[in-house]
Amino acid sequence: MNNIPENHPRAESLKMRATIETYRNMGLVANAGPIAHGRGEAFDYLLGEESIPCVKNDINVAAALLVNANKSVISVNGNTAVLAPESLVKLSNSIPAPIEVNVFYGRTNEREQKIANFLREHGATDVLGIKPSEKVPHLISARAQVDKNGIAAADVVLVSLEDGDRTRALLDWGKKVISIDLNPLSRTACDATINICDHVVRALPLLQKAVIELHANPGHSRALLHSFDKRKSRNQVLEYIEKRLQVLRSTIN
Numbered sequence: 001m002n003n004i005p006e007n008h009p010r011a012e013s014l015k016m017r018a019t020i021e022t023y024r025n026m027g028l029v030a031n032a033g034p035i036a037h038g039r040g041e042a043f044d045y046l047l048g049e050e051s052i053p054c055v056k057n058d059i060n061v062a063a064a065l066l067v068n069a070n071k072s073v074i075s076v077n078g079n080t081a082v083l084a085p086e087s088l089v090k091l092s093n094s095i096p097a098p099i100e101v102n103v104f105y106g107r108t109n110e111r112e113q114k115i116a117n118f119l120r121e122h123g124a125t126d127v128l129g130i131k132p133s134e135k136v137p138h139l140i141s142a143r144a145q146v147d148k149n150g151i152a153a154a155d156v157v158l159v160s161l162e163d164g165d166r167t168r169a170l171l172d173w174g175k176k177v178i179s180i181d182l183n184p185l186s187r188t189a190c191d192a193t194i195n196i197c198d199h200v201v202r203a204l205p206l207l208q209k210a211v212i213e214l215h216a217n218p219g220h221s222r223a224l225l226h227s228f229d230k231r232k233s234r235n236q237v238l239e240y241i242e243k244r245l246q247v248l249r250s251t252i253n
């Protein structure tokens with residue numbers, strides 16, 4: 001992990017790749033984790049590798065959903081856990097909401113334990129998903145196994161780097177789903193109640209900040225939730241990418 005020159009123009013991106021690689025070797029990240037990360041990188045490149053202005057409103061709306069939930073939960077897989085452990089813990093404490101480990105691949109309990117221990121090493125106290133006793137109805141993947149005190153009981157679920165099937169199944173189960181997905185056209189992003197089209201590493205601290213602001217100003221939630229239009233939100237992201245590509249087309253030699 002240490003042979004990345006600090007002054008390399010893409011040092012941050014290379015460090016993140018190294019993190020994914022290291023924790024894949026240690027069994028926290030799935031073998032397909034680096035592939036999913038690479039898909040995200042490609043979409044992040046289209047956004048300019050920054051949190052784009054229109055997504056800030058989606059983050060505020062997501063914060064309003066979390067703050068107003070009867071019971072919310074942060075669902076975490078291998079990639080998100082290793083890329084942003086401190087941010088996950090801070091968000092969990094600020095809402096407050098438990099973190100539930102929920103993975104797609106290699107559900108052996110050993111992997112979930114490793115992820116949970118890693119999060120505990122970063123300060124998490126409330127990590128669920130190690131002994132899942134409930135099932136998401138009509139979902140056949142390993143993600144169907146959920147904690148009775150976490151996803152099963154929640155009315156709002158935050159997911160990231162997700163497969164579309166579970167998002168659909170959670171919605172059909174009557175839950176609201178907030179996704180963080182850099183691909184604005186993925187099934188998850190299109191189906192979720194709200195998609196935050198941003199990198200998990202950037203989105204989670206912004207979401208935590210928005211949660212803190214709403215706790216201080218609870219009256220803002222209603223207007224945020226009332227004004228949210230999912231189609232408009234997605235179109236704004238797509239228009240942003242379109243415009244950025246136009247600018248790049250005319251400026252890159």
Ligand code: PTJ
Pocket residue numbers: 029030032033035036037038039040041043077078079102103104105106160161162163180181182183186198199200201
């Ligand atoms: O649950 P696990 O740990 O067993 O691992 C599951 C993975 C992540 C391998 C699995 O969910 C998967 O294969 O994901 P997909 O189908 O490749 O989808 C990942 C989605 O997340 C894609 O739409 C990517 O664009 C997006 N994505 C990737 N990296 C990031 C991201 N979105 C936000 N931030 C990222 N860092």
